[in-house]
């Protein structure tokens with residue numbers, strides 16, 4: 402209950418910001434506001450090159466992803482709305498991509514053998530943000546809003 406109320410609250414704040422934007426943009430070049438907008442097309446290319454082999458070309462994950470293999474690892478989950486990527490806030494997702502599943506789960510005290518490699522040596526922070534932006538861009542609005550809410554809670558903001 403609380404969750405949905407809070408979401409409605411942050412969405413109405415967003416509505417006000419969007420409504421006010423045209424006045425601001427009329428005097429300042431739009432580019433100034435968007436210089437650090439994540440690079441969704443770049444993220445799509447990174448995803449295709451480094452993530453699609455496991456998580457699927459269409460973010461559909463591997464077959465039977467909810468059942469453990471014999472070695473205790475799990476197949477890669479989907480990143481679309483049928484998976485659980487959007488149940489996690491941005492900080493956790495970035496950490497998972499940067500350090501890999503094993504390091505993150507070990508830190509959390511979770512006894513689990515991860516099949517998710519770390520990409521911190523190959524991808525910059527901007528690359529990681531771009532690939533996350535690409536994944537988010539494929540979600541319907543309500544899923545994006547739910548995940549944004551999760552990120553805010555995770556960051557400790559109201």
Ligand code: HEC
Nearest residue numbers: 451452455475476477478485486494497498502515516517
């Ligand atoms: C070798 C296969 C493999 C590759 C390549 C891979 N992953 Fe994963 N990933 C997994 C598996 C398996 C999991 C499930 C959790 C676990 O085992 O730790 C996972 C979990 C995740 C999670 C956390 C859980 C969730 O539901 O989202 C994120 C985020 C993620 N992967 C993103 C990526 C991104 C981004 C890339 C490319 C840069 C990538 N993965 C490449 C196998 C892979």
